Amino acid sequence: MEDVDRISDLPDSILTHILSFLSTKEAVGTSILSSRWRYIFTLVPNLHFDLVDDLCHKNLESCILHIKSFISFVDKPLSLHETSLDRFHLKCREMVHGPRVYSWISTAVRRGVKHLDISISPDQFTSPGIMFTCRSLTTLKLDFACSVLDVPRGVPFPNLKTSSQRLTILSTFNSHDCWLMLDTPNLAYFKYGILVIAGHSLENLKSINSAFIQSAFSNFRNYATALFRGITNIHSLVLTYNSLSSCEPLPVFATLVELKICDYYREQSSCEYADLLINVKWSSSMDKGLEILLSSSPELEKLACHQEVLSKLPEKVAYCLLSKLKVMEILGFRNDKDVIEKAKYILKNVEALQKLTIRTLSNISKAKKLKMSEVLLGSPRESKHCCILIV
Known part of the structure; x- marks a missing residue:
């Protein structure tokens, strides 16, 4: 045939x-x-544009050609598209200039897009106002970095069913003239890491149930009180060491059940020996902050922290440790007598403890781990059903 x-x-x-x-x-x-x-x-009806994140492995000439190719790839379908859009996904790095990204998003909105997923970090970019008046949207997911997210009041979104409920504000070195202004009645997750800002206005934070708070300078004290008071309904909280020095006065976190205290740079490092490379400067104000934080968290059930946090535990055992704490994790554990004593403190005083996990440094041998296990297993324990795991 x-x-x-x-x-x-x-x-x-x-x-x-x-x-x-x-x-x-x-x-x-x-x-x-x-x-x-x-x-x-x-x-x-569906357009998906994802700039491959491997430009760091290319030389400058290849990088420029790659960017130009991507821009052309997005321009062509958008300019020729004839029908309404169902889904529009865009992910690209800062090499694509803001005005171009602004144009792409605006075009998608004018095409009556229903599901909008934007993950970008361009320079000189301000979010298009038309995006927040789009009546066709049913799903909105935004991940903006190094840009201005200007959300007008009274945003209609009559058909919106799913929206972004996560906000991340990371540290910048040119934010000393900026104000932090939050009015977020529906925010669920908040990650904060600004170094220096001029001032703040914090409203309607009660819906936040999970947060990561990082501070690096003493001016965090100026608005730490307002921030902590705004998130008293929180269930899960991650704090960096320096944040502890700002923990006075604190409100009562009546619903907080999960707490992690860590070193920000160690958390971000992928180096196998990061614990050996980072020198944490501990201060007496952090000791006091830990005591205040524990006493302000009466329902705490899960606690994870690096071994530096346990350098000085309060003599008066906090209520949450006595009767509520079920899971404890110690990170970066060293085989020294002082820290062993802190682990004994936990075993001796925490009545509801079900699991104690000790994550040692990568250079701790199996023999040393075994010895630590023998010491702790032979120590007095308030909880008769506690499992001790050393890894």
Whole structure:
């Protein structure tokens, strides 16, 4: 039989449905098959653009060509797209200039997009106001970095069913003239790490149930009280060491059940020997902060901290340690007598403890771990059902 191209004779609606199962790159690629296929991809309702994050391995010339290719790849489908969009996903780095990204998002919104997923970090970028007045949106997911997110008051979003409930504000070295202004009645997760800011305005933080708070300078004290008072309904909290020095006065975290106290740089480091490379400067104000924090968390059930945090435990055992704490994890544990005594303190005083996990430094031998295990297993324990794990 003579070869017959039956697929190309199918209606546009069926061909579009077939292309919807392909990636955007593959769908656009079908435009070179024949004149019949040249513009079929413009009818596909889903557009997914993801700038591959491997530019650090390329030389400058290759990097520039890669960026230009990506820009052209996004421009073509958006400019030729003829129907309304169902989904629009965009992920790209700061090499793509803000005005170009602004144009892409605005075009997607004008196409009546229903599901918008944006993850970007361009320079000189301000979020388009049209994005917040889009009446077709049912799902909105935003991940902005190094940009201005200007959300107008009274945003309608009549059909919005799912929105971004996570906010991350990371440290910058040019924020000393900036104000931190938060009015977030529906925020669920908040990650904060600004070095220096000029001032703050914090409102409607009661919905936050999980947070990561990092401070690096003493001016954090100026607004730490307002921030902590705003998140009293929190369930899970991660604090860095320096934040402890700002823990006075503290409100009562009546719903806090999970707490982690860590060193920010150690948490971010992927180095196997990070614990050996980082020198943490501990101060008496941090000791006091730990005592205040524990006494302000009466329902605490899970506690994780690096061994430096246990350098001085309060003589008066906090209520949460006596009767509520169930899971304890000590990170960066060293085989020294002082820290062994702190582990004994936990075993002796925590009545509800079910599991004590000790994560040692990478240079601790199996023999030393075994010896530590023998010492702790032979120590007095308030909880008769506590499992001790040394890894």
